[in-house]
Amino acid sequence: IYRHLRFAYPTYIFDDINFEIDDNGTPYWVCPVKKYNIGLFGGQTVGRVVLCNAVTGEMTDYSVDEVPTWVDKVYSAELLIDLYDYNGSLKHGFINSVLSQKDCLKTTDGYNYIALEDDVWVYTGITSVGQDNSNVGFVLMNQRTMETRYYEVSGAEEYSAMDSAKGRVQNLGYTATFPLIINISGQPTYFMALKDGAGLVKSYAMLNIEKYQNVAIGDSVLQCESNYIKLLKDNGIVEEQQPEVKETKKVKDIISKIMPVVIDGNTHMYIMLSQNDSIYDVDVSKYVDIIKYSEGMEITLEYTMDSQLNKVVGIIK
Structure with a gap:
């Protein structure tokens, strides 16, 4: 792939290449092109992106702000973190970053990824340049657009x-x-x-x-x-809310389908009745008599309505 790119774009300096699939299932090599903003090799960002069809080898050159939205990674996590460190440490100039270090910030040692708004964001904490074990906030950085969001939340590193x-x-x-x-x-x-x-x-x-x-x-x-x-x-950090009181309803019908499922280690019975398409959830640990029922038997249930499952709160004999 590097030789293929070099013949087509001999003057480009490529960053790390990654493999992605577009919305139609076509595989592509996503090839960011380095851009140096200070001198010959200083102030690195990404200026262009070459998309190479992994099947046909066809290539398309995009400006970084015209990259298709299905692309997840243009800027590497390491590059985004380096750029934020420059911004945080040089806020009041280079001399301040060395001597007094007033208001100087840096990212913490680790990072993770969050899928948000159909993009992949790099997440990391922000701490002061001085050696401490607390954060002053955290930052989200978009790997496609380089958009950065800072959230001020003091707490543990x-x-x-x-x-x-x-x-x-x-x-x-x-x-x-x-x-x-x-x-x-x-x-x-x-x-x-x-x-x-x-x-x-x-x-x-x-x-x-x-x-x-x-x-x-x-x-x-x-x-x-x-x-x-x-x-x-x-601990009084959040107020205890009063539970919502839901209306209890009753239904009497023939069981058309009954199926056991395991939820967090507990067995539940999902029941469907002949007269409607609703699903009724019976917790076996609370209503063990449900094991006596099978398809074709008549049953009377008390339940509360929900959007997906009706939760059974009683079996009337």
Whole structure:
């Protein structure tokens, strides 16, 4: 591929090439072209992008602002982080970045990816140049357009959060993955997986960024989220909302289809009735009598309506 590109564009200096597929399933090599803005080889960005059809070899040269929207990666994560570090450290000039370092910021050591608005964004924390273990915010950087969004959220630095999560299960010797930042009940939250020595995911952890002593662990994502929300409520970080009271309805009909499913380790029965197309969800741990029923039998259910599943709250004999 590099020789193919060199014959067609002998004056271009290409950055790292990546492989992507367009919306029609056609494979392409995405080839960013380096652009130097300072001197001969300083101030590197991306000026153009060459798309090479991986099947036919046909190439199309685009300006960086005309790249098709199906392309995910034009700017590498490393390049985006370097550019942000330049911006953060040189805010008040080069001399300040060396001597007083007033208002100088830098990215933290790790980064991760977030799919957002049909694009891939690089996520990393922002901390002061001085050696500390806290963040002053975090930044999202679009790998196609280089758009950058800064969010001011003071709290734990990613590796400190990973150590805190590992500390909750230190007897098991798990290691934590680099965290993602998510919004849980309006709270900025680190979410990470905990792996054993073989690299298998064994549990999950959520940690409040601003109040990072609040850590919740769960064997599944749903259990972890439930434990985390309960922890936030118990510590007064979020207000406990009154549960919504849903109207209970009753239906009596013949079972046309019944099927067992396992949800988070618990067995549920999904039931369809002959007179409608709705699906009724019965938690076997709460209504064990459901195992006595089969297709063709008459059943009377109490349930609350939902958009996808009607949750059964009672079986009337």
